[in-house]
Amino acid sequence: MTASPSLTRPSALALLITAVVTGAFCTVSVVAATPGTRAVVGWSLGAAAALLSAGAYAVTHSVLRNRVLRSRLAALNGQISAQEANAARRSADAVRLDAAQAAERKALIAAHTAELRRAESARAAALAATANAAGRMQALATGMLADLRDMEHRHADEEVLGDLLHLDHRTAQAGRLADSIAVLTGARSGRRWARPIVMESILRGAMGRIGGYQRVRLHSTSDAAVAGHAAEGVMHALAELLDNAANFSPPTAEVHVYVEEVPAGVIITVEDSGLVMSEVQLRRAEQAVSGRSLDLAGLSGTRLGLAVVGRLARKHGLTVSFRPSARGGTGALMLLPHELITHVTPAAPTTGVPxxxxxxxxxxxxxxxxxxxxxxxxxxxxxxxxxxxxxxxxxxxxxxxxxxxxxxxxxxxxxxxxxxxxxxxxxxxxxxxxxxxxxxxxxxxxxxxxxxxxxxxxxxxxxxxxxxxxxxx
Amino acid sequence: MSRPGRDDSPDRLYTLTGGRSRSGSDAFDLVTLVVTESDPVPGMQSEHVAILRMCRFPTAVVEIAAELGLPVTVVRILLTDLHDTGRVSARHPRSAHRLPDPDILEQVLVGLRNL
Incomplete structure (x- = not known):
């Protein structure tokens, strides 16, 4: 038992007083005793005095200790009750807080839902408006191309014809942009051809829609034709691939297009001698043209091409892949499934002309x-x-x-x-x-x-x- | 055009001529007769093939244009390309009064048949 100084000092004091009083009594008793009994009296009184002193010390000490413990108990009791009150208050607070939080959460969810619904309807409206506008632009471009063709037949003057051809080219490019927007917004594709279109016309139709068409070299002896319903999509996708190839190669380099018939259909290869795409870029491009994601979030205004190709590939079952080209640039391969391919009979060779x-x-x-x-x-x-x-x-x-x-x-x-x-x-x-x-x-x-x-x-x-x-x- | 964009061809005229609008040669006028000098080879532009097939017998430029449904200027560019590679030759028609009299021709024909 560790005795604190506050306990030890009064106990020691009691011990001292008892010792002094009993010592004095003993001394007096010894002096008053007869000389024969003096030794016995002295020893017994001494022992009694020592015992008394020890008892006095023990009693004092325990009384004091008892008092200290009792006060400490009271303090502890007070603390406990305070803590209990505190805990009760806290739990009440917590319940109140929980209720408030639940209400807040509910309000928040409601607000988010409303916001989401509004955003969704705004997106749908914007998409519909864009699709509508794109459709009208397509119609305008198509009409303008028909008008231009009429005029090209009417004016034999070389100057006028040159200008008309220039306008024709510009309009075809504008039409391709409108087509791209229409494809991305999920609108109907611009034109439908009533008859199969031969490969030469497909290639030239695609080539005519890009800016650098004069750099495109066609190498095709194929007499395959693309079914009318898919011809426009194939031409558009090919035009986007050609545009990529022309844009990412030096302005004087040629872009070569090869057509190869394979058991699975027809493969159109677009090869440029421009930048070599890295592994990562190739993977990203293949991801873009796979048509797996229909998300418009990754679009940027200047790079619509591959996303358009992806949409068209998904729609018509085309397979597009990229690989490094033997010409030093990138080669894009487009496989047209044989469902889209028909062969014109040799007796009536279909040419590009009407x-x-x-x-x-x-x-x-x-x-x-x-x-x-x-x-x-x-x-x-x-x-x-x-x-x-x-x-x-x-x-x-x-x-x-x-x-x-x-x-x-x-x-x-x-x-x-x-x-x-x-x-x-x-x-x-x-x-x-x-x-x-x-x-x-x-x-x-x-x-x-x-x-x-x-x-x-x-x-x-x-x-x-x-x-x-x-x-x- | 009754239904624009539906029945016409997807080829634009500038892709036929590679963007040229003038032939740069006056070897061909409207009535120049064009004669094929060699057979079409695979890989040729379909218009060239059509011209070569059509001109196995002398054909006027204007006729070729009408058959192909193309403007005469464009046809002249195509013909100039073929002419420069020696695949066609141009014959300018002689004026009518210098042709032999049809009666003589008929007599020759009769004479030949009688041989």
């Missing part, structure tokens, strides 16, 4: 074959070739041309002489000339039609190119 010449050419070929076989061809090929002609306003005129020319072919077989075969244009221009009787009389209406057409051509160019028949008039 339908009439194709039909006519097919007729010419068949007529030639028929001539060799010495068979009258009209009866067999006329119905087959007729549906292939265009549905435009020029169909009637085209029909005249092909009927007239194909009607003329058998004459070669009979006579073998006239190397001048179809002097049709000349005959039309010189009805009084010696060639005129050679023109078959059954085609007279067609001849006058052709004459009218030819005279308009002549009118158009007479100013800058003096022609022989201009001299004769």
């Amino acid at each position: 339908q009439e010449p194709k039909a006519r050419e097919a007729k010419a070929q068949k007529a030639q074959e028929a001539r060799e076989a010495d068979v009258e061809p009209e009866a067999t090929h006329e119905p087959a070739a007729e549906p292939a002609t265009g549905t435009g306003a020029t169909t009637a005129a085209a029909g005249d041309i092909s009927a007239e020319t194909s009607g003329e072919f058998p004459q070669f077989g009979e006579s073998g002489l006239p190397r001048r075969k179809r002097g049709r244009a000349l005959a039309a221009a010189h009805p009084e000339g010696p060639d005129a009787p050679a023109a078959p009389s059954r085609a007279s209406t067609a001849a006058s039609d052709a004459a009218a057409r030819f005279s308009s051509f002549r009118q158009a160019v007479r100013a800058n190119s003096p022609t022989p028949e201009g001299n004769t008039e």
Whole structure:
């Protein structure tokens, strides 16, 4: 037991007083005792005095200690009760706080939900408005391209034609941008082609939509054609890849396009000799064109291309991948699945030009074959070739041309002489000339039609190119 | 055009000519007769192939333009390309009054048949 000084000092004091009093009593008793008993009395009184002193010390000490402990107990009790009160207050506080927090949380969630809903509807509205505007821009661009084509046919002046071609190119690029926005906003694609489009036209259609089209070199002998519903998407995706290739290569470097037919479909390769993409860039580009994420958040205003390619690839089932090119730059491969590919029959080779010449050419070929076989061809090929002609306003005129020319072919077989075969244009221009009787009389209406057409051509160019028949008039 | 953008071709004219709008040669006018000198080879532009097929017999420039449905200026550029590589040759038509009389030709024909 450790005795604090506050306990020890009064105890020691009690011990001292007792010792002094008993010592004095002992001394007196010893002196008063008889000499014979003095020793015994002395020893016993001494022992009693020592015991008394020790008892006094013990009693004093325990009493004091008792007092100290009791006061400490009281203090502890007080502390405990205070703490209990405190705890009760705190728990009450906590309950109140919890309720407040729950209410706050609820309000916050409600606010967030409302905010989210508002943002969502704002996003949907903005997207719809953008899609709508893009659609209208597409329609404008398409209409303008048709107008420009009309004008290009009307104006034979080289200066005017050059300017028109320039405008045509600009409009095609603007149209591509509108197409891109439409694709990203999920609008319908701009145009639908009613017939399969041959690979050459696909490549040229894509190439015509980018700024640096003169640097693009096409290497294609493929006679594959892309189904009409996917042709626009394929052209657009290819245009974006070409644009990337042209933009990320030196301004004088050429971009090469190769077409290869494989069992899975057709692979179009776009190779540039520009910057080599790093592994990370290649991965990022492949991620972008995979079409897996439809999120618009990663878009930047200047780099829409790959996201557009991704959307189109997803829509039409195209597979796009990138690899380092043997030319030193990057090669982009686009695989068109064979569902999108059709093959035009060799008898009617589809060319990039409108339908009439194709039909006519097919007729010419068949007529030639028929001539060799010495068979009258009209009866067999006329119905087959007729549906292939265009549905435009020029169909009637085209029909005249092909009927007239194909009607003329058998004459070669009979006579073998006239190397001048179809002097049709000349005959039309010189009805009084010696060639005129050679023109078959059954085609007279067609001849006058052709004459009218030819005279308009002549009118158009007479100013800058003096022609022989201009001299004769 | 009745339905713009639907029935026309996706090719723009400037992609046919590589952006040129003038032929830079006056070898071809409207009535120049064009004759093919060599067969088309694979990989040629389809218009070139069409011209070469069409001009196996002499054909006037204006006729080619009408058949291809292309402006004459564009056709002249295409023809100049072919002419520069020697695939076609141009024949300017002789004026009508210098041609042999059809009666003589007919007599020749009859004579040949009688041989």
